[in-house]
Amino acid sequence: MGEFDLIARYFRRPVRHAALGIGDDCALLQPAADSQMAISSDMLVQGRHFFADTDPFKLGHKALAVNLSDLAACAAKPLAFTLALALPQADAAWLAPFSQGLLALADAHGCELIGGDTTQGPLNICITVFGEVPVVSGRSQALLRSGAQAGDHLYVSGTLGDARLALDALLGKVALPADVLEMARARLEMPTPRVALGLALRGVASAAIDISDGLLGDLGHVLECSGAGATVAADTATKLVAASAYGIRAGGQFGLKFSQQQWRALALAGGDDYELLFTAPPQQRAAVLAAAQSSQTPVTQIGQIDAEPGLRLLDGQGQPLPNSYAAFDHFA
Amino acid sequence: MGEFDLIARYFRRPVRHAALGIGDDCALLQPAADSQMAISSDMLVQGRHFFADTDPFKLGHKALAVNLSDLAACAAKPLAFTLALALPQADAAWLAPFSQGLLALADAHGCELIGGDTTQGPLNICITVFGEVPVVSGRSQALLRSGAQAGDHLYVSGTLGDARLALDALLGKVALPADVLEMARARLEMPTPRVALGLALRGVASAAIDISDGLLGDLGHVLECSGAGATVAADTATKLVAASAYGIRAGGQFGLKFSQQQWRALALAGGDDYELLFTAPPQQRAAVLAAAQSSQTPVTQIGQIDAEPGLRLLDGQGQPLPNSYAAFDHFA
Numbered sequence: 001m002g003e004f005d006l007i008a009r010y011f012r013r014p015v016r017h018a019a020l021g022i023g024d025d026c027a028l029l030q031p032a033a034d035s036q037m038a039i040s041s042d043m044l045v046q047g048r049h050f051f052a053d054t055d056p057f058k059l060g061h062k063a064l065a066v067n068l069s070d071l072a073a074c075a076a077k078p079l080a081f082t083l084a085l086a087l088p089q090a091d092a093a094w095l096a097p098f099s100q101g102l103l104a105l106a107d108a109h110g111c112e113l114i115g116g117d118t119t120q121g122p123l124n125i126c127i128t129v130f131g132e133v134p135v136v137s138g139r140s141q142a143l144l145r146s147g148a149q150a151g152d153h154l155y156v157s158g159t160l161g162d163a164r165l166a167l168d169a170l171l172g173k174v175a176l177p178a179d180v181l182e183m184a185r186a187r188l189e190m191p192t193p194r195v196a197l198g199l200a201l202r203g204v205a206s207a208a209i210d211i212s213d214g215l216l217g218d219l220g221h222v223l224e225c226s227g228a229g230a231t232v233a234a235d236t237a238t239k240l241v242a243a244s245a246y247g248i249r250a251g252g253q254f255g256l257k258f259s260q261q262q263w264r265a266l267a268l269a270g271g272d273d274y275e276l277l278f279t280a281p282p283q284q285r286a287a288v289l290a291a292a293q294s295s296q297t298p299v300t301q302i303g304q305i306d307a308e309p310g311l312r313l314l315d316g317q318g319q320p321l322p323n324s325y326a327a328f329d330h331f332a
Numbered sequence: 333m334g335e336f337d338l339i340a341r342y343f344r345r346p347v348r349h350a351a352l353g354i355g356d357d358c359a360l361l362q363p364a365a366d367s368q369m370a371i372s373s374d375m376l377v378q379g380r381h382f383f384a385d386t387d388p389f390k391l392g393h394k395a396l397a398v399n400l401s402d403l404a405a406c407a408a409k410p411l412a413f414t415l416a417l418a419l420p421q422a423d424a425a426w427l428a429p430f431s432q433g434l435l436a437l438a439d440a441h442g443c444e445l446i447g448g449d450t451t452q453g454p455l456n457i458c459i460t461v462f463g464e465v466p467v468v469s470g471r472s473q474a475l476l477r478s479g480a481q482a483g484d485h486l487y488v489s490g491t492l493g494d495a496r497l498a499l500d501a502l503l504g505k506v507a508l509p510a511d512v513l514e515m516a517r518a519r520l521e522m523p524t525p526r527v528a529l530g531l532a533l534r535g536v537a538s539a540a541i542d543i544s545d546g547l548l549g550d551l552g553h554v555l556e557c558s559g560a561g562a563t564v565a566a567d568t569a570t571k572l573v574a575a576s577a578y579g580i581r582a583g584g585q586f587g588l589k590f591s592q593q594q595w596r597a598l599a600l601a602g603g604d605d606y607e608l609l610f611t612a613p614p615q616q617r618a619a620v621l622a623a624a625q626s627s628q629t630p631v632t633q634i635g636q637i638d639a640e641p642g643l644r645l646l647d648g649q650g651q652p653l654p655n656s657y658a659a660f661d662h663f664a
Contacts (some may be wrong), residue, residue, distance in 0.1 A: 019368055019472065020474070020476070022408065022555070023477075024476050024477050024478075024557070025372060025402040025403075025405035025406050025477070025540075025541060025542055026370035026371055026372040026402050026403060026405070026408060026463070026474070027370070027371045027372070028368045028369070028370055028406075028465065028474055029368065029369045029371060030367075030368045030369070030467070031363050031369060031618070033365060035362075035363045036351055036360045036361065037360070037361045037362070037363060037369060037462075038358035038359070038360055039358055039359045039360075039361060039414060039446065039447060039460075040357060040358045040359070040414075040447065041414040041415075041416045041447060041448050041449050041458075041460060042416070042449050043417075043418055043449045043451050043453075043456070043458060044418035045452070045453030045454070045456075046451070046453075047416050047453070048418075048451060048452055048453050052370065066593075069357075070357040070358055071357075071358060073357035074356065074357050074358040074360075077359060082371060082373040082460055083373075084373045084374070084375035084458045084460075085375075086375055086377050086380075086456060097578050114371065115371060115373060116373050117374050117375045117458075118374050119375050119377055119380060119381070120377070120380055121375075121377030121378075121379070121380050121454070121456065122377070122453070122456070123453040124375070124377075124418060124454070124456045124458075126373075126375060126416045126449075126456075126458035128371075128373060128414055128416075128460040130371070131358070133360065135362070140351065140360065141364065142352070142358070142360055144352070144356050145355075145357070146356075165422040172660055208357075209357060210357055225355070225356070237654070273619065307586075
């Protein structure tokens with residue numbers, strides 16, 4: 001199987017929205033009038049972002065999901081993506097399920113593959129995704145990290161920390177019962193990009209980011225970009241670790257006898273969550289809940305934005321907790 | 333040096349044209365009204381596209397140049413690009429010159445870095461580039477591979493085969509005198525994207541492609557997309573190997589005693605040329621020459637497009653030559 005066969009067999013399909021798809025020097029997109037193109041790029045490296053034996057269907061899903069998550073955080077509607085792929089060899093047993101997982105998620109979001117590159121090399125998946133954001137009366141509807149204001153409520157979608165729990169289990173650092181591992185592993189390997197929620201938050205949220213490096217690390221980016229501080233109810237966030245319910249329900253009989261500190265660390269600094277962390281003025285509370293409902297995405301308030309810089313963590317009794325949680329850094 | 337320091341130190345600069353650059357979940361581009369966005373992506377892998385000891389300044393140049401070359405082939409005006417970079421370690425001695433080479437070429441073309449990703453992993457450089465193509469009276473001005481018509485003249489810009497000659501020399505397959513190696517190596521390591529020529533060919537050329545896999549291989553894509561054939565004057569193309577002039581001038585005293593077949597192979601199937609191969613109707617001949625002059629880019633007619641499918645190679649006496657030249661394929 002040569003390079004062009006590989007593309008034709010696994011990745012080339014008729015384009016529906018793009019002016020021109022795979023097969024020329026460039027793809028062509030014609031954005032709607034009065035819109036901006038939102039662009040994000042993520043590179044996944046074997047041994048760094050995924051294990052060598054990761055199910056290729058799930059890997060195809062995740063490679064696009066982490067990119068769609070960036071569009072969601074900007075309230076951009078997915079349009080198209082490019083895929084650059086370095087492969088050790090052209091292996092049909094890997095390529096077929098990889099492309100199926102990738103294109104199934106793409107189809108679910110109406111986001112079409114319009115071009116890219118294939119080469120021989122250590123396995124590396126680089127996707128660049130394109131979304132559309134309307135510009136209304138000269139104002140972009142994109143949600144940025146920089147829009148948080150003192151007094152805004154701080155919300156997070158979905159659940160936190162389970163992806164990291166699965167990673168720790170796969171690395172042999174913790175033992176998990178089969179059903180907990182299965183649930184957590186689905187969060188690690190098949191994250192759900194919160195595209196519908198992001199779109200529903202246009203004109204409602206004041207700032208947003210997706211959680212990839214850990215809740216507090218990513219919150220730090222919002223605070224830095226917005227020139228603000230925040231207070232976070234650590235134990236409210238900690239209840240969002242789905243696996244923690246197993247420990248509570250079963251009184252620890254499943255071996256999930258983690259300390260409160262361990263659960264907190266998963267929720268606050270786990271990473272790989274691909275949930276939306278966002279802020280909205282208090283008067284938008286009903287609109288936030290309506291956005292959560294219309295997008296069928298759970299949303300929880302976990303704190304608020306303060307004028308005073310810095311991050312304040314409070315426990316369930318409102319007492320200050322030390323913040324010793326570090327965000328993930330590839331070169332730290 | 334952490335991931336965010338690395339980006340801030342080497343890659344983040346104030347944006348000039350984009351609505352939003354590096355530092356949020358997405359970058360934002362606002363295309364001009366009545367325009368299409370041309371998009372291309374190329375991935376460069378160490379050991380496959382470049383040697384481990386390649387000068388990082390030149391590598392930065394080349395990584396963007398090969399992408400700009402795709403925009404040139406579509407007659408798109410460069411706007412912006414994203415960079416996804418996997419690095420074994422955050423090494424300032426490599427990053428500083430790499431970013432300088434990259435951004436120097438970006439500045440020369442007014443093409444700004446608006447986002448991307450950095451991660452730890454085997455060295456891999458993935459650039460996605462964005463250009464603008466006007467749509468005039470509902471018709472895109474993009475040059476495509478599919479527009480060649482029987483009777484069109486076939487042209488190529490610049491020189492051919494010297495990049496491959498340098499590669500062969502660096503691999504120890506041929507010995508070159510120092511001045512020839514220096515010239516050829518510059519073609520391999522610092523290719524010139526023919527952006528100005530591509531823009532000047534809007535409304536003049538009927539089809540275009542950039543030569544990355546070798547002249548005949550890339551011509552094959554044009555013929556396939558256009559449903560046409562071609563006749564190529566092999567020895568006219570062969571004279572475009574700049575190094576061949578050294579052999580002729582010096583009577584072979586420099587050791588460039590290649591056979592005619594060897595020179596032909598360099599010109600017709602060398603690869604890594606990043607010249608434009610394009611077609612234009614005979615009545616556009618003066619306009620093609622004017623485009624070459626205005627863009628200060630040499631252009632040579634090397635053949636013509638035929639209604640009859642297939643590729644016919646002719647020697648200097650107009651006699652048929654066998655076509656045994658294979659295009660580069662990463663997985664063949």
